[in-house]
Amino acid sequence: MFSLRLVSTLLLFFSQDQRVTPYSFEKCEVHEVLGNRTKVLCYNRNLKNVPSHLPGKVDALDLSNNKIRSLWRTDFRNLGHLQVLNISQNKIEHIEGGAFIHTSYLEFLNLTANRLTLLSSSMFDGLTNLTVLMLGNNQILKIEPYAFAHLEKLKVIDLSSNRLYTMNAMLAVFKVESLQELHIKDNDLQNFSTKQIISVPEQLRELDASHNPISLIDVTTSVLQSLSSLDLSFSIPNISIIWLIQDPCFLKGLKTLFLGGIAMKPPAISEVIQMINCTWLEAIHLNQLHLTETDGLIEQVCLRHGNVETLNLQHNLFTSVNEGAFENCTHLRYLNMAFNKLKVLPMTLFQSLHSLKLLSLANNKFTMVPNATSNMASLECLDLSFNKIYRILPDDFAHLNNLKSLYATGNRISRVHSNIFGDLHSLQELNLEINLLTEIDEPFPGSLKNLETLILRQNKLDSIKKDVFKNLTSLLVLNLADNQIAAIEPGAFEGLSNLQSLVLGSNKITKDTFQEGLFQGLSSLVELDLFNNYISYKSSKMLANPPFKLLKSLNKFNINSQRHNGLENFPVNFLEGLQSIVQIHAGNLAISFLDPKTFKYTPTLEELDLSDNSLNNVSNMLFWPVPNLRELHLNKNGLNSLSFVSHGNLSKLTLFRGAENQIDVITKEQIRALPALGFLDLRENTFACSCSNEMFLNWSLKDPKTQVLHFYQYICASPSTQKGQKLWTFETSSCIIDYGFILYITNTSAAILLMLICFIYQWRLHMIYSYHLLLAYFIDKREKRKERVMGYAYDAFLSYNTHNEEWVINDLLPVLENQYHWKLCLHHRDFEPGRSILENIVNNIYMSRKTICIISRHYLESEWCSKEIQVASFRLFDENKDVLILIFLEDIPSEYLSPYHRMRKLIRKKTYLKWPQDEKEVALFWQKLDMAMKTGEGKEEEHPILPRFASDEVP
Ligand SMILES: *[C@@H]1O[C@H](CO)[C@@H](O)[C@H](O)[C@H]1NC(C)=O
Ligand SMILES: *[C@@H]1O[C@H](CO)[C@@H](O)[C@H](O)[C@H]1NC(C)=O
Ligand SMILES: *[C@@H]1O[C@H](CO)[C@@H](O)[C@H](O)[C@H]1NC(C)=O
Numbered sequence: 001m002f003s004l005r006l007v008s009t010l011l012l013f014f015s016q017d018q019r020v021t022p023y024s025f026e027k028c029e030v031h032e033v034l035g036n037r038t039k040v041l042c043y044n045r046n047l048k049n050v051p052s053h054l055p056g057k058v059d060a061l062d063l064s065n066n067k068i069r070s071l072w073r074t075d076f077r078n079l080g081h082l083q084v085l086n087i088s089q090n091k092i093e094h095i096e097g098g099a100f101i102h103t104s105y106l107e108f109l110n111l112t113a114n115r116l117t118l119l120s121s122s123m124f125d126g127l128t129n130l131t132v133l134m135l136g137n138n139q140i141l142k143i144e145p146y147a148f149a150h151l152e153k154l155k156v157i158d159l160s161s162n163r164l165y166t167m168n169a170m171l172a173v174f175k176v177e178s179l180q181e182l183h184i185k186d187n188d189l190q191n192f193s194t195k196q197i198i199s200v201p202e203q204l205r206e207l208d209a210s211h212n213p214i215s216l217i218d219v220t221t222s223v224l225q226s227l228s229s230l231d232l233s234f235s236i237p238n239i240s241i242i243w244l245i246q247d248p249c250f251l252k253g254l255k256t257l258f259l260g261g262i263a264m265k266p267p268a269i270s271e272v273i274q275m276i277n278c279t280w281l282e283a284i285h286l287n288q289l290h291l292t293e294t295d296g297l298i299e300q301v302c303l304r305h306g307n308v309e310t311l312n313l314q315h316n317l318f319t320s321v322n323e324g325a326f327e328n329c330t331h332l333r334y335l336n337m338a339f340n341k342l343k344v345l346p347m348t349l350f351q352s353l354h355s356l357k358l359l360s361l362a363n364n365k366f367t368m369v370p371n372a373t374s375n376m377a378s379l380e381c382l383d384l385s386f387n388k389i390y391r392i393l394p395d396d397f398a399h400l401n402n403l404k405s406l407y408a409t410g411n412r413i414s415r416v417h418s419n420i421f422g423d424l425h426s427l428q429e430l431n432l433e434i435n436l437l438t439e440i441d442e443p444f445p446g447s448l449k450n451l452e453t454l455i456l457r458q459n460k461l462d463s464i465k466k467d468v469f470k471n472l473t474s475l476l477v478l479n480l481a482d483n484q485i486a487a488i489e490p491g492a493f494e495g496l497s498n499l500q501s502l503v504l505g506s507n508k509i510t511k512d513t514f515q516e517g518l519f520q521g522l523s524s525l526v527e528l529d530l531f532n533n534y535i536s537y538k539s540s541k542m543l544a545n546p547p548f549k550l551l552k553s554l555n556k557f558n559i560n561s562q563r564h565n566g567l568e569n570f571p572v573n574f575l576e577g578l579q580s581i582v583q584i585h586a587g588n589l590a591i592s593f594l595d596p597k598t599f600k601y602t603p604t605l606e607e608l609d610l611s612d613n614s615l616n617n618v619s620n621m622l623f624w625p626v627p628n629l630r631e632l633h634l635n636k637n638g639l640n641s642l643s644f645v646s647h648g649n650l651s652k653l654t655l656f657r658g659a660e661n662q663i664d665v666i667t668k669e670q671i672r673a674l675p676a677l678g679f680l681d682l683r684e685n686t687f688a689c690s691c692s693n694e695m696f697l698n699w700s701l702k703d704p705k706t707q708v709l710h711f712y713q714y715i716c717a718s719p720s721t722q723k724g725q726k727l728w729t730f731e732t733s734s735c736i737i738d739y740g741f742i743l744y745i746t747n748t749s750a751a752i753l754l755m756l757i758c759f760i761y762q763w764r765l766h767m768i769y770s771y772h773l774l775l776a777y778f779i780d781k782r783e784k785r786k787e788r789v790m791g792y793a794y795d796a797f798l799s800y801n802t803h804n805e806e807w808v809i810n811d812l813l814p815v816l817e818n819q820y821h822w823k824l825c826l827h828h829r830d831f832e833p834g835r836s837i838l839e840n841i842v843n844n845i846y847m848s849r850k851t852i853c854i855i856s857r858h859y860l861e862s863e864w865c866s867k868e869i870q871v872a873s874f875r876l877f878d879e880n881k882d883v884l885i886l887i888f889l890e891d892i893p894s895e896y897l898s899p900y901h902r903m904r905k906l907i908r909k910k911t912y913l914k915w916p917q918d919e920k921e922v923a924l925f926w927q928k929l930d931m932a933m934k935t936g937e938g939k940e941e942e943h944p945i946l947p948r949f950a951s952d953e954v955p
């Protein structure tokens with residue numbers, strides 16, 4: 001075995017431009033965002049350290065979900081441009097002082113979910129531009145007083161879910177003058193006491209101290225007077241909570257107060273709300289407090305804070321609301337009463353709410369639309385989702401002239417009459433998903449002329465009648481997914497001339513649903529979703545009425561499905577008419593064949609997903625008609641080669657995914673056929689770790705433009721000696737005998753240089769090998785000359801592996817030499833002693849008219865034998881003669897042969913014979929072999945007598 005590091009280094013030296021930064025990083029992906037920002041993603045890669053070789057100009061780096069324990073000063077040394085850094089979900093317990101000293105552009109640092117216990121004074125040095133610092137979910141107990149000194153632009157600190165237990169421990173935080181938002185949720189705070197804070201940043205607006213076991217809320221100084229939002233929800237101490245607000249004006253800036261889930265009874269809450277009387281609160285959150293209508297809390301809140309605009313009463317126990325409860329809340333704009341037990345509401349409940357815009361009554365127990373909701377002229381959004389409403393009466397939505405969104409998801413509505421929408425002139429969005437609609441029997445009325453979105457998902461519709469949507473002239477989105485629609489009357493979508501998106505996924509649509517004129521009127525349709533239906537054809541023959549012929553504006557087409565109701569037969573002109581299509585998703589359909597004319601109809605196609613089909617044989621011309629293709633997904637198709645890319649017109653392809661196939665070799669031609677490729681994903685293929693992948697391997701490691709995603713995880717499937725190894729570790733230096741190299745050293749000056757460098761290195765092995773290479777080359781030249789003059793010494797040079805010697809000696813030799821009288825050259829018998837093996841081989845191959853290779857598994861694995869083939873094939877290429885005869889002793893599965901890519905090529909071109917298993921065919925075999933030996937003998941050369949074997953005989 002040769003070790004050829006030097007030679008290959010030399011080769012690389014000549015062929016590789018050293019300036020470029022390679023892109024395939026062992027553990028990371030590089031993405032360009034908006035053309036000028038570089039985002040590097042290294043999340044979830046089992047990293048124990050910050051990778052050291054990253055491109056210099058990284059703007060955003062994601063190292064989340066790894067196993068990094070420490071951050072060192074040197075880690076970010078070369079990442080001076082970094083603006084966003086996410087190292088969350090690691091095991092960081094130690095950050096060396098000055099670790100971020102080189103990243104002064106950093107604006108966002110996420111250290112969430114690590115194991116920090118202490119924030120030291122020098123930890124964040126240098127982060128002068130940092131605005132957001134996320135430290136949640138650590139075990140921080142202690143913050144040194146100057147931990148955040150010099151963080152002059154810091155606006156947000158998140159210290160949620162740590163172990164801080166006093167305000168005092170957070171002194172360093174309160175010294176950050178630029179701070180606007182502070183999260184200390186879920187720590188061990190027992191006292192929320194302003195006495196412990198000397199000063200608070202003037203800009204501080206939001207303080208989230210929720211989910212702490214606070215038992216004392218003590219506002220006895222004015223430090224918090226500019227705070228506008230205070231969250232004390234879910235304060236749940238073991239003992240009761242004491243509030244000490246010495247002067248209500250100490251909280252005079254307060255606008256938003258969160259008290260949801262706090263361990264206090266309604267009267268106590270009421271008292272607190274009375275106490276805060278120096279300001280009018282704008283938003284009060286009183287969710288999850290077990291409130292009922294008998295508490296009278298709403299009344300008291302409205303009385304004290306009549307200006308309140310947002311009232312959150314979610315997740316309480318209201319079964320109704322007292323008449324007049326909101327009387328004083330005349331400024332209310334957003335009222336959320338979702339997740340209660342409301343059944344009825346007084347008719348006049350909302351009468352005084354002239355500003356109410358949003359009302360949520362979702363997740364209650366209404367069986368009818370409460371009539372308190374009609375007549376609310378200001379209402380813009382009404383949410384009635386997830387009740388038990390089974391009927392909608394004509395007047396239910398009367399006078400809701402400004403209503404823009406109506407949600408009635410998750411009820412029991414089985415019919416909608418067109419008269420219920422009479423006043424909804426402003427309605428833009430109507431959502432009736434998850435109901436029991438079986439039929440739309442009346443067209444939606446003209447009053448819905450502003451409706452843009454209609455969601456009828458997950459109902460029981462089985463058909464769509466003609467003209468039902470004809471008045472919805474503004475409709476942009478129609479979602480009919482998850483129904484049982486099998487029949488759609490032609491003309492059903494008539495009138496929807498502005499519709500952009502039609503979703504018909506998960507229905508019972510079959511090929512028979514596509515009647516002529518079905519999509520009539522959808523002249524603006526941009527997106528059509530037909531996923532999970534039952535469309536299938538008996539053959540891929542031309543359709544008389546291609547279904548999508550009318551959809552001339554369609555951009556996106558989605559027909560992904562489950563295999564069992566797939567499109568095995570994909571009609572040639574299925575896509576006819578989609579002249580604007582950009583994106584087609586047709587995964588998981590069991591498609592087994594696509595006619596090369598399939599995409600003739602879609603010349604504008606840019607993104608195609610055909611993953612998870614059975615396209616193991618993609619025709620060469622398939623992608624020829626789509627020259628703008630940018631993204632191609634062919635994962636999980638059983639592909640065994642990418643040969644189609646060299647023929648298709650894929651010069652614009654930037655992303656190719658072909659994971660989970662049986663691809664073994666990627667050739668130079670294939671790589672060259674994809675000049676714009678930025679990302680290549682070939683995970684989980686059956687790579688051959690052999691010289692046929694040499695180019696792919698070097699290119700993956702070195703190419704500055706293309707990232708081979710997860711390249712360092714690609715595993716060899718063959719040859720058996722390499723099985724299970726990582727492809728990238730394959731030593732390509734043994735691949736040096738290559739035509740390219742031979743050509744290369746033909747250049748005499750380079751050859752001399754090579755020798756010279758070998759001399760300088762004085763490395764014996766390399767010298768010997770280089771010498772042999774040169775020798776092979778010169779012998780090759782010499783022999784060629786000589787041969788023309790001298791004729792041949794042998795009829796055939798025999799190349800075989802010792803494992804097959806028995807067969808050669810017992811079967812082959814007797815027949816060929818004794819019966820047919822051919823003169824053969826065998827290693828052990830005819831090699832001249834004293835000459836080098838290489839010289840002997842080259843010599844004898846040239847002294848023989850033919851070379852016979854006895855191919856078996858052992859043969860393929862033997863290094864020497866393949867060198868013989870190489871020498872023989874110099875001759876073959878050079879002389880264009882039928883020199884090589886291949887005899888296959890056993891069936892060799894093609895994946896086994898594929899590493900010997902060159903041999904595959906040879907097989908396609910050259911004569912090969914198979915040793916028959918059946919006794920009766922043996923005689924015929926010898927005859928064929930004899931005939932093969934005769935070709936090229938004398939004048940017969942011009943008229944080869946041996947017929948070429950049909951290609952399907954290739955093992
Ligand atoms: C990056 O490019 C976008 C648009 O191409 C531009 O708006 C933006 O200002 C650029 N940003 C920088 C940092 O150059
Ligand atoms: C910070 O990291 C946490 C944990 O990985 C993640 O959940 C959160 O979304 C991140 N924050 C931001 C703003 O990216
Ligand atoms: C901070 O960021 C601004 C732009 O966001 C930039 O102009 C400035 O140079 C940065 N400062 C430092 C010290 O990096």
Ligand SMILES: *[C@@H]1O[C@H](CO)[C@@H](O)[C@H](O)[C@H]1NC(C)=O
Pocket residue numbers: 248274275276277278
């Ligand atoms: C505000 O509340 C305090 C304490 O409950 C009370 O003494 C004071 O009179 C109230 N002020 C107003 C204006 O209601």
